[in-house]
Amino acid sequence: MTYSIGEVAKKLNLSIPTLRYYDREGLIPFVERTDNGTRVFKESDIDLLKVIQCLKPSGMTIKDIKTFIEWCSDGDSTLQQRYDLFLEQKAVVEKQMEELKNTMDLIDHKCHYYKVALEAGTENVHKNNKIGNTVFD
Amino acid sequence: MTYSIGEVAKKLNLSIPTLRYYDREGLIPFVERTDNGTRVFKESDIDLLKVIQCLKPSGMTIKDIKTFIEWCSDGDSTLQQRYDLFLEQKAVVEKQMEELKNTMDLIDHKCHYYKVALEAGTENVHKNNKIGNTVFD
DNA sequence: TTAGTATATAAAGTTAACTTTAGGTCAAAT
DNA sequence: ATTTGACCTAAAGTTAACTTTATATACTAA
Structure with a gap:
C-alpha cells in the first residue's frame, strides 16, 4: 500500500x-x-x-532528527551515537516533564485562586486576613 | 530589598x-x-x-502573558477571563503531558533497541527471526 | 477540449522570541 | 582625569519551522 x-x-x-x-x-x-x-x-x-x-x-529540532536519519542510513557504525542521542533525549524529556509538572501546579493554584475570587465577586478575599502576599498570588 | x-x-x-x-x-x-x-x-x-x-x-506566548498581566491591572472585572485563561491553559498542559508521555515511551523503546543492538554489535539482531518490522523500529 | 484537481519547484514571506550592535549616560575606582 | 563596569535605548539581525506565492505539469471527468 x-x-x-x-x-x-x-x-x-x-x-x-x-x-x-x-x-x-x-x-x-x-x-x-x-x-x-x-x-x-x-x-x-x-x-x-x-x-x-x-x-x-x-524539542528535538529538524536538524537533530536529520542527523539521526543519516546515522540510520550509515548502519552499525553509528549505533553508539544513536544510543547516546536517545539517552540524552531521555534526560531532556525527563526535565521537561518536571517543568510541566511545576507549571501544572501553578495553573492549579491559579484556577483555585480565581474560582474562590469569582465566588466572592472580588479578588480581595485573598488579600484580607493575610499579610505579605504578592499581587500575583 | x-x-x-x-x-x-x-x-x-x-x-x-x-x-x-x-x-x-x-x-x-x-x-x-x-x-x-x-x-x-x-x-x-x-x-x-x-x-x-x-x-x-x-507554550503560553509573550502576548498571552501580557494579556493576563493587563487583566490583572484591570481588577475584578476580568476575574472570569483570567479564570477561563487558566482553565484553557490547564487543558493545554494536560495534552502536552500526554504527548510527552508518548515521546518518552518511544525514547525508552529506542534506548532498549540500541542497547540490545550495541551488545550484539549489529542492528540485525532486531531484523532476524522477525517478519514485517520497519527500518525505524 | 476544456475545466478541475492534485501534484511539483523555487523563492520569498512570516512569526516568535530573542540577541546583537551601536551609541550614550553615570558613578566609582585608579 | 580617565578608565572601568553597569546601566540605558533604538534598531537591526537571527533562527527555526513553516507558509505563501507564483508558476508549471499531468491526469481525469464532462
Missing part, C-alpha cells in the same frame, strides 16, 4: 507544504517518486513520519 | 536583554526606575518573572 502526499497529510494531520519541507530537509529520504516526479509514500515512510512527530514535542 | 537588572538576570538565569525585552513587551509593568532611568526590581517583580518562567514551558 502506498500513499500520495495529500493522503499522508490527512492521515498524519500535517500540511502538504510541511511534508515537502521535511523532504527538502532530508527527513524522509526514502520516499520514492513516480516517473513524472510525484512522491509515493510507503508504510515505512509513514512510520518514520510518526517517529518524527513523536520526537518533535520534546 | 531591591535588585538591579544584572542581579535579577543572575537570580533567574535570564539574560539582561531578555529582561529588557520583557519590559518593552509590557510583561513587567511594575518595575520602577531611578531618576536616571535605571530599572529597580522589587520582590514582587521577581515573583512575577517566576510566574512567567513557569508559564512559558507550556
Whole structure:
C-alpha cells in the first residue's frame, strides 16, 4: 500500500507544504517518486513520519532528527551515537516533564485562586486576613 | 530589598536583554526606575518573572502573558477571563503531558533497541527471526 | 477540449522570541 | 582625569519551522 502526499497529510494531520519541507530537509529520504516526479509514500515512510512527530514535542529540532536519519542510513557504525542521542533525549524529556509538572501546579493554584475570587465577586478575599502576599498570588 | 537588572538576570538565569525585552513587551509593568532611568526590581517583580518562567514551558506566548498581566491591572472585572485563561491553559498542559508521555515511551523503546543492538554489535539482531518490522523500529 | 484537481519547484514571506550592535549616560575606582 | 563596569535605548539581525506565492505539469471527468 502506498500513499500520495495529500493522503499522508490527512492521515498524519500535517500540511502538504510541511511534508515537502521535511523532504527538502532530508527527513524522509526514502520516499520514492513516480516517473513524472510525484512522491509515493510507503508504510515505512509513514512510520518514520510518526517517529518524527513523536520526537518533535520534546524539542528535538529538524536538524537533530536529520542527523539521526543519516546515522540510520550509515548502519552499525553509528549505533553508539544513536544510543547516546536517545539517552540524552531521555534526560531532556525527563526535565521537561518536571517543568510541566511545576507549571501544572501553578495553573492549579491559579484556577483555585480565581474560582474562590469569582465566588466572592472580588479578588480581595485573598488579600484580607493575610499579610505579605504578592499581587500575583 | 531591591535588585538591579544584572542581579535579577543572575537570580533567574535570564539574560539582561531578555529582561529588557520583557519590559518593552509590557510583561513587567511594575518595575520602577531611578531618576536616571535605571530599572529597580522589587520582590514582587521577581515573583512575577517566576510566574512567567513557569508559564512559558507550556507554550503560553509573550502576548498571552501580557494579556493576563493587563487583566490583572484591570481588577475584578476580568476575574472570569483570567479564570477561563487558566482553565484553557490547564487543558493545554494536560495534552502536552500526554504527548510527552508518548515521546518518552518511544525514547525508552529506542534506548532498549540500541542497547540490545550495541551488545550484539549489529542492528540485525532486531531484523532476524522477525517478519514485517520497519527500518525505524 | 476544456475545466478541475492534485501534484511539483523555487523563492520569498512570516512569526516568535530573542540577541546583537551601536551609541550614550553615570558613578566609582585608579 | 580617565578608565572601568553597569546601566540605558533604538534598531537591526537571527533562527527555526513553516507558509505563501507564483508558476508549471499531468491526469481525469464532462
